[in-house]
Amino acid sequence: MKKLLFLAAFIPSSITLSAQKNLPWKNKKCAVSLTYDDALNVHLDNVIPLLDSLKLRGTFYLSTFFPGFYNRIEDWKKVARANRHELGNHCIYHPCTGRIPGRDWVKPDQDLSTYTVQRMRDELRMNxxxxxxxxxxxxxxxxxxxxxxxxxxxxxxDRKDFVSARGVEEKFLPINKIDLYNVGAFSVVGQTGEQLIEQVKYAMANNTYLVFLFHGVGGEHSLNVSLEAHRKLLLFLKKHEKEIWVAPFIDVTEYIQATLKK
Ligand SMILES: [Zn+2]
Structure with missing residues (x-):
């Protein structure tokens, strides 16, 4: 007995810690999803090669009416065949409500306020x-x-058509507080790598889910982040992958669903 106690005193702290783990995100401190909207060329050219080199997986929300989709179908097919990244639905025509302040850019034919619910559901199903x-x-x-x-x-x-849906409210939520059809997300517009990493550290400290919402990465969109900041974030996620579960949105939300059913 004395001998056992003696041994226990010398067990490295990392082993003791792993034995005590009971963390909510596949035994990691937090979950992070990297989501990229609007089928941009920079996603294929800048983002996917970096994700692949780090063996990280992202989610790409595709509006199939956009040239970055229909001009590059073969490239998106390759992404799909590699089966690493998630291809998500972002409507065919990307309709938004035009009749509110700041939405002058919405084209009348793609104004969500002129849609019926059925037309929108049909468009989503076709996408x-x-x-x-x-x-x-x-x-x-x-x-x-x-x-x-x-x-x-x-x-x-129509919830029957989807496992889950990403909204745009900025919120850090624990696993049991997440609305799977309005999951929050943090839009990335001009932050530095350090600022993005701070958000991840907050999620780690509070055991929450953190969804990043990117548009431009190194250009192509007015909502943009620099290649350097994006790279710094991804390198941090990779370095801490033992503590952070980085996974496509559908993987994390299916996991939340399964956990809540238990
Ligand atoms: Zn969009």
Missing amino acids: NVILKMLDGKIKRSFAYPCGDMKIGDSLYL
Whole structure:
């Protein structure tokens, strides 16, 4: 007995810690999803090569009417075939509510306020069909274009069509407080790498889910982050992958669903 006690005193702290683990995100401190909207060329050219080199997986919300999708279908197919990254639904035409301040840029034909709920659901279902032709998958997650969830007073999403949906409210939430059809996300616009890392550290300290929402990465969109800041964030995530679960949005939200059912 004396001998055992003596040995216990010399067990490295890392082993003792791992034995005590009971952390909510696959035994890690937090979960992080990297989501990229609007089928931009920079996602194929800048983001995916970096993610692949680090063996990290991202989520790409595709509006299939955008040139970055239809001009580069073969490249998106390759992404799908490699089966590493998630292709998510972001509507075909990316309709947003035009009749609110600051939305002068919304084209009348793509104004969500002129849609019926049925038309929107049909568009979402057809976009799922298009994405299925690329990756063969039936389960899909969704990101609300412009964060608009309603047409008039009606929520338009038919939950049967999607596993989960990403909104745009900035919130850090623990696993049992997440609304799977309005998961929060932090838009990345001009932050430094250090600022993005601070957000991850907050999620780690509070055991929450953190979803990053990127548009431009090294250009191509007015909502942009520098290549350097993006790279710093990804290197930090890689370095701490024993503590941070980095996974596509659909993987994390399916895990949340399964955990809450237990
Ligand atoms: Zn969008």
